[in-house]
Amino acid sequence: MTTEPDDPKIEQATSAEPLSRAIGERYLTYALSTIMHRALPDARDGLKPVHRRILYAMRELRLSSTGGFRKSAKISGDVMGNYHPHGDAAIYDAMARLAQDFNVRYPLVDGQGNFGNIDGDNPAASRYTEARLTAIAETLMEGLAENAVDFRPNYDGTLEEPVVMPAAFPNLLANGSSGIAVGMATNIPPHNLHELIDACQVLLKAPDTPDDALVDIIPGPDFPTGGVIVEPKDSIRDAYRTGRGAFRIRAKWAVEDLGRGQWQIVVTEIPYQVQKSKLIERLAELIQLKKVPLLADVRDESAEDVRIVLEPRARTVEPDVLMGALFRNSDLETRFSLNMNVLIDGRVPKVCSLKEVLRAFLDHRRDVLLRRTGHRIEKIDNRLEILEGFIITFLNLDRVIDIIRYDDDPKRALMAEDWGKPHLRAASEKDYVPPPMDGEGELTEVQAEAILNMRLRSLRKLEEMELIRERDALMAERAELDDLLADPRLQWKRIGKDLAEIQKQFGKSTPTGARRTTFADAGEVEEVPFEAMIEREPITVICSRMGWIRAMKGHVPLDSEVKFKDGDEGRFIFHAETTDRILLLGANGRFYTLLGANLPGGRGMGEPVRLMVDLPNDSEIVELMIHRPGDRLLIASTAGDGFVVPSDEVVAQTRAGKQVLTVKDGVRAALVRPVKGDTVAVVGDNRKLLVFPLSELPEMAKGKGVRLQKYKDGGLSDATTFVLAEGLAWKDPAGRTRLEPDLSEWQAARASAGRMAPRGFPRDNRFT
Template sequence: MTIETEGLIKETPLATALSERYLAYALSTIMSRSLPDVRDGLKPVHRRLVFAMRQLKLDPKSGFKKCARIVGDVIGKYHPHGDAAVYEALVRLAQDFAVRYPLVEGQGNFGSIDGDNAAAMRYTESRMTMIAQALLEGIDEDAVDFRDTYDGEEEEPIVLPGAFPNLLANGASGIAVGMATNIPPHNAGEIYAAAMHLIKHPNATTKELLQFIQGPDFPTGGEIVESHDTILQTYESGRGSLRLRARWEVEQGRFGTWQIIVTEIPYQVQKSKLIEQIASLMDQKKLTLLADIRDESTDEVRLVLEPKNRTIEPEVLMESLFRATALEGRFAYNMNVLDAKAVPGVMGVKAILRSWLDHRYEVLVRRSQHRLGVLDRRLEILQGLLAVYLNLDEVIRIIREEDEVKPVLIKTFELTDLQAESILNMRLRSLRRLEEEAIRHEFDELSSERNDLMALLNNESLCWKKITQQLKEGHKLFGSGPLGKRRTIISGEPAPVDVVEVLEEVEREPLTVILSNKGWIKALKGHNLDLTTQKFKEGDHLHMFLECQSNDRLCIFGSDGKSFNIKASDLPKGRGDGQPIRLLIDLANDAMMLALFVLDETAKYLLASDSGRGFIIEGNNLSTDRKVGKQLLNLKDNEKAAYCLPVQGDYVAIASTLGKFLIFPVEQIPELKKGAGVILQKLGKAKPKFMTIFASEEGLMISDKSRKRRFEELQDFVGNRAGVGKKSPNWLRG
């Protein structure tokens, strides 16, 4: 701090100061932590781990070293973060169920597909795999740029040479600030083939590249069940999602019995948690087609699923499990990566391949230029050494007699400083005739190699030919054999399997849903129950009840204009107090429940507010899986929803609190998906006292105790929507 700035206080608006600091944090997270580089497919922590292992000489043929030693070097020299986070990154690179092509070979307990944690880093050992070595190939040959580490004492590579297509082969996932990435692993052999095709046909489309890259290839296998068009759209845009299922087979038993064997589970699903989920759903009687599940896994996954009875079709049983459990899931694509200029962006598969190939081209040119410099230096030395053999006696004389040997040698034989230094450092044993022949042979070989390098650097097509040869070698190493064999099957969209009828037969049982005035809900088995014997909490009483089936979906419509859905099977059962409804749905504290009914998605309903506005909505629009509900009726200030009525008739009857009665045809009300609705009756300062929908041929009945009024008796009150209506009849005022 200088004298001029000491004690200086600079006033800055808080918003400006916060935005500057938050932006700096966001950029740091995006560029230095969460997003991979498109060139080598690594995040900084993974790159530093691989580089540190190289510095420790942990190549595939060397011995193992303790992971604690590796983590210590990484956090001490390159990555100033917690050791736990660095060790977790190291462990993941060694797990063959987490990464398709491990970069680390582990020795010891590195966790399992069951979700078991790895042993502490003081117990485990590791070294690099051949794939990690391929990523580093050429790093000593000026293939990439280096930068100072955080403390300025070491240097680290900005990016690795990346002879292996790591980004697509192993994928990546991460959450930054304001953005995220999620890239699945792919088959390396397919990537190499697609890259070679792109070199030969630079204008190839994504559709052409997908003739080679079929889709994701997860380390845990599984089956992708999506159409080719969906996969194409996902790979073109870099965004989308694909359905991934477990693989299974039917194993026949004695006397016509059978069981299902699950041999592969979806990627990133922990087997132990999957079994817990299925067992829990069985206890809740939500998997009524399944009798038992057993884990008979060894090194390979083997989950045994037993059906309730042998008459159930295996496809139906599996479809019910796919719908309810993690045996089926979706992998969301978000190919968000850092390009060569460290700018984040979402790339399609062609752009990713193109960026990787451009990086390989740059690496080839830089390595060639570095090799050319090495050759020029060596050839210069060899020329000087050959001059020694041609004038050996004179060189010996100069060395023996001259005080300043080096300048005299340079002047006498027109040598460079490097040549003179090499001659002076030469051993006497090198003066043999045999050595002269070896130097001439080496000079000829290096001269030939230099000519080849010059030709390569001056011809772009030769560079791409060389890269193609490197890709073929990579394909042979990593794209074939057991490691390169595709594990995930790519199938089309599965044939629809209707499990509803089967589930209804197994699950269907009569229930009576009881809702108390204070919002406690429960379900009792059976219909036509005597509800007068039901007991409630002190001060509470019956508000409404509903007879339904256990597989019905119930709809609740609240005074805030929202619809909520609950599965009848999810309701607490028994003769206790039940459960507060607000634990099942996020109904506002100031909102009331106006209606509780079995949702019929093919039916229509009239939604109306207490200001006399409303519209008709189809039942499927009342359906929602969100606990917070679905806003359907838009309300103004001091306005509430008042009615949710099934449209079972052709006329609407409305009576206001100021004694006006109006009947008009249902067809005058518009159908909407949501909104504020239209005026049903002009109420002024009044509120609707009564609203119903009735069939004209059956007549209108106000209550069970009243007389049914024929439509002919109501003609004086029939008008159009948005009318005021006429004075209510005496039989309606009571």
């Protein structure tokens, strides 16, 4: 049977609304779910839902810190089946991280088996590993059985789970947290628990303590991998005051003397969340690419601890200089961003300061204390009610026994009996004086049920006195609890006492409680230029026409015979040093920079220069020259446009080079020459020569330039600069130097056509 489109049932099941509103509402629902149930931690216990459910499931499995281990697959399966309807792989990854002492400052899970390592290796499969709770994790859940927090139904309504943990210590700051939500993120580093509790004690005594005073107690993060924080103190204060900032972390290192003047550097602690294996690979890459010439070798001698050995190139190298270069070029120095974006009361995301986070924890502890106290009072009242019934039984033992023996409904009879006056005891007990009875009248149902369930062995004088003592003790405890509920000062004092117990159990006096991350001044490591790290040696740079480049050791004769690949020939050869920067001008008008120390050796044919810089295949090399700081260069295109550029402006910092001369289709860079003198000489393909003052050329950092010489056909062939008073020199076809002292015939304004070159000018239209 088909339903007609105008069926009223369809009209009731559908509704019309704008697409933008529908998408907006649904995306907002998704965003809120991500923020509240996945990415951001709760400020009260510092846990995300997945971590909270893992710990609660392990508690339900009775995996205490002193008990046995259970398979991780069992734990993740229970979490997924009972509380967290997501993938078991994600649950196991979250649980494994809680067991990694290089990721978590105070591990909440005690793992047995392969749970990964600092090299970045993944944990073994969940069927191979086992886990249980740690002692500090158990303190997070103290009070769950005492109505300390609210519970809510799980995802299918068959069980209940805690909304938040009671949290006996500030776990949010102690272990840190990170997550990315929709439109917001959080990144909180771990801190030292002893320092956090000291700060809490200060806030308990002086709630108005400013953030700057708290930073004196908590100087900065305490990472599980140690390291050295080199962030300035003022920057740390600003970060904790605003909830946003960053910390610079460096590896901890020391110089190890090998005798006879030899030494090596040993790194014993690396920055937080840096994978040691990738760090070693990066250091090896720096050696291979010669980016840190002072470093000769790196070895990983780590076992249970971290030990990375760095060998210098020579014994004369300064350790501070070497480490300064490595800090700039590797993850031996990193930055950890601080973004304390947390959920306040589990509902409102907010970027909090250090004081606000600690205040949220303390307020939560007060709520937990009040709820646990109320729960304890309720238990005491229930026990006192039963004790009163027991005491009535002992004071009226014979009557109680008669009722139980002969009455058809002893429970109803016990409740209906008037116990206002105790019945006489046996004659053998006439010397025993019973204590005065506080409660008189009828028994309650609870008391009657307890009396009927009483064991016969309990009907002794000694048991009666024990009940009296228990009742008195409970009455005294209840009075103390009533005072506690009525006086906020006693409440904060009790919270401080509980924190002191946690500090004693997990503080700096314990093996894992001492601070691991230290502080230092970043200025201790000298910042030096790259060239200062290179040993200065003479080299001879050779580049072929096809772009194969090499550097031979020493200054070999420039006219010596050099071998090239078949079909290739030499084009550039000049003397330089390893500390020199080599400038390469491509036909595309871009300058590229090579370092003499990084050029391939003279053995063999060298390497293609296009492997070192991003020079396009269709752009040939126009010029290869040494960079001289402070010089000026004349650069021109084949169209006859050019300008003067400072040599320091053409040095490129990346492989992509630096665009200096702007060229369009059909035009390419023609030349670059060092400026020497006060006059420019330009010759075109038409052999017309033009001489004009250098002052007519602008000095620019980049651009197309101005017209040097006017052409009808062809373009620029060559250009040079010289001192007009000394004349213009060139080599004639016979190789003899010819000097033209009087250039008045060729002198004209810039952008003129010029006149034919003098007799004897080279046929290739080149000045050199």
